[in-house]
Amino acid sequence: MFGLSIDHIVILLLAGLFILGPERLPEAARWVAQTVKRARGFAAGTKAQLESELGPEYQELRKPLQELQSLRIGNPRAAVTRYLLDDTPPAASPAPPPAPVAVPLRANERPPVDPDAT
16 A cells, blocks of 8 residues: 555554544544545546547557556566567667768878867
8 A cells, every 4th residue: 555564554553543542543544535535536537538538549648658667566577578579660760870980091192171160
């Protein structure tokens, strides 16, 4: 729950017991549970509304987010394996321009000098 370990939850409950007292602690816990339930309901309603308004484009929008989520949850070895063994080629970047070919100096030819560089 919210990335908290059992130790953290016990500490929060003990702090709540000392701060609120045993009389008000059950009421505060009920209020927190109702608020979380209401927030989840709002999130589910918003998701349903987006799905109904966007239609198939909603899944297209969610696909990159799901890929990022799978990378975040997965381990690095699985991500590298999936990248290397995937059938789809990565987006090709444009090739850099070719480097100029150096032409050797002829006999008794002086090399070019850039007076601004010296």
